Structures are given as structure tokens and as C-alpha cells.
């Protein structure tokens with residue numbers, strides 16, 4: 001069930017030119033959505049794309065952590081809010097960059113969360129971007145709905161894990177996106193297998209994949225199956241996401257690069 005008022009797209013700061021807005025969404029929490037957002041930004045930047053990340057997971061932000069960006073890293077100017085910038089030049093906006101300490105909680109009600117997400121779109125000086133990736137909070141919550149209805153999202157990458165419960169919840173996200181008429185670019189399955197360093201074999205630690213049924217429901221291809229990788233985890237968790245190389249992400253990156261550089265008009269619900 002989705003409330004039905006015609007969405008009004010808020011105007012983007014006049015200094016900005018954002019060519020594409022791509023949201024990364026999961027049904028369930030903890031499936032690796034934020035890491036994937038960070039690593040997609042890293043890979044797109046390596047390919048020469050000007051990339052930004054809007055961390056819309058306002059109460060559980062993790063993007064600055066993956067890039068080693070300190071709390072309090074956002075600056076203001078007369079024209080708007082200046083994003084923090086990673087070593088590679090990825091522009092990042094997140095509530096954790098507003099806080100004096102990274103471990104302070106954000107205890108906000110829905111209305112403030114929605115207003116902040118809109119400000120991150122309208123009042124940030126994103127400048128010229130080939131793509132703005134939006135890390136959505138898990139599930140089909142108010143905050144996710146705010147992003148999908150008030151930002152001109154051109155497409156969504158869906159992240160899931162092999163477990164049946166994850167598949168069930170991600171199908172709810174599929175239905176939400178279909179109701180909102182937002183294109184699903186493809187599905188990424190994380191934690192798909194563990195490659196044993198001793199024998200090179202692939203082990204499905206979390207059981208058989210449910211990705212085919214999600215892809216069928218979404219009408220979208222499976223773009224990547226990502227292994228459980230302690231090295232990747234260690235690098236992201238120590239602020240060194242830019243040192244990770246994941247060739248498995250190629251098809252996802254290419255799919256994003258195929259999205260036409262046009263802003264979508266407000267869509268009826």
C-alpha cells in the first residue's frame with residue numbers, strides 16, 4: 001500500500017547538473033547495500049565518471065566510514081552545502097558528516113528525515129555529476145519512499161542475499177518500485193558463495209540462491225553474484241573502500257553507464 005498524492009519534485013540547486021540518479025535498494029538490512037554503493041562509486045570513478053553519493057540512510061549512515069571521511073566534514077557556503085570529497089574525488093553527503101562525533105545517534109522523526117533528504121538534493125552543491133548514487137535505507141520505509149517520490153530516480157539496483165527471507169523482503173521492494181513506475185536496472189546477489197583459499201572451490205554458505213525468482217518478479221537481469229570476502233570487508237571497514245577491486249561489478253557498472261542522461265519528470269502514483 002502506498003499513499004497516493006501526486007509527488008512534487010523539489011528543484012535542484014541552480015549550480016548543479018546531475019545527469020543520472022541511481023538508487024541502491026535492498027529489502028532487508030545488512031545485505032551489503034551500502035558497501036555496494038561505495039564500491040560502485042569507486043568503480044565508476046575509476047572509469048572517469050564524476051560520481052556523488054547521497055547517503056539517504058539517515059539513521060544508519062555508513063558511507064563516510066567506508067571512505068574514512070571524518071564526522072563534521074560538511075561545509076557551508078552562500079550557494080549551499082559543500083559535499084565532503086574522498087581521495088578519488090567522490091562527493092559524499094551523509095548525516096554522519098553533519099555530526100560532531102561519528103557515534104552520535106540520529107534520533108529523528110519521519111518528517112525531519114524526509115525534509116533532510118530533500119535538502120540533500122536541493123541545497124547541496126553537487127556540481128556537475130555523471131551519476132549520483134543514492135544509498136537507500138533498507139526496506140520500504142518512509143525514507144525510501146521520500147527518495148523514490150521526490151528525487152528524479154532514473155533506475156534502481158536491487159541488492160539481495162541468498163537467504164529465503166531476504167528474497168521475500170526484496171520482492172516487497174520490487175512491488176513498491178513497480179507501483180511507482182521506477183525502472184529496475186538489475187539485481188545483485190551478495191554473500192552468494194565463499195571461495196575456499198585451500199581448494200579454490202565455491203561454497204554456498206547461505207544456501208541455494210533465490211536470485212532467479214527475484215529477477216523474474218522484477219523483470220530485470222542478475223547483474224552480479226558477489227562472494228563473501230573478508231578482505232573487502234576489512235578494507236571497507238577501515239575506510240579504504242577505494243583500494244577494493246571487484247571485477248564482479250563490471251556488468252552493474254556498465255548497466256548504470258547505459259542509463260540515458262535525462263532527468264525524469266514527476267511520476268504519478
Ligand SMILES: Nc1ncnc2c1ncn2[C@@H]1O[C@H](COP(=O)(O)OP(=O)(O)OP(=O)(O)O)[C@@H](O)[C@H]1O
Pocket residue numbers: 026028029030031032033034035036057060062137138190191226227228229230232233234236237
Ligand atoms: N560480500 C561481503 N563479504 C564480506 N563482508 C561484507 C560483504 N558485503 C558486505 N560486507 C560487510 O558487511 C557489513 C554490512 O554491510 P553494509 O553496511 O554494506 O550492509 P547494508 O545492507 O548497507 O546494511 P544496512 O541495512 O544497515 O544499511 C559491512 O561491514 C561490510 O563491509
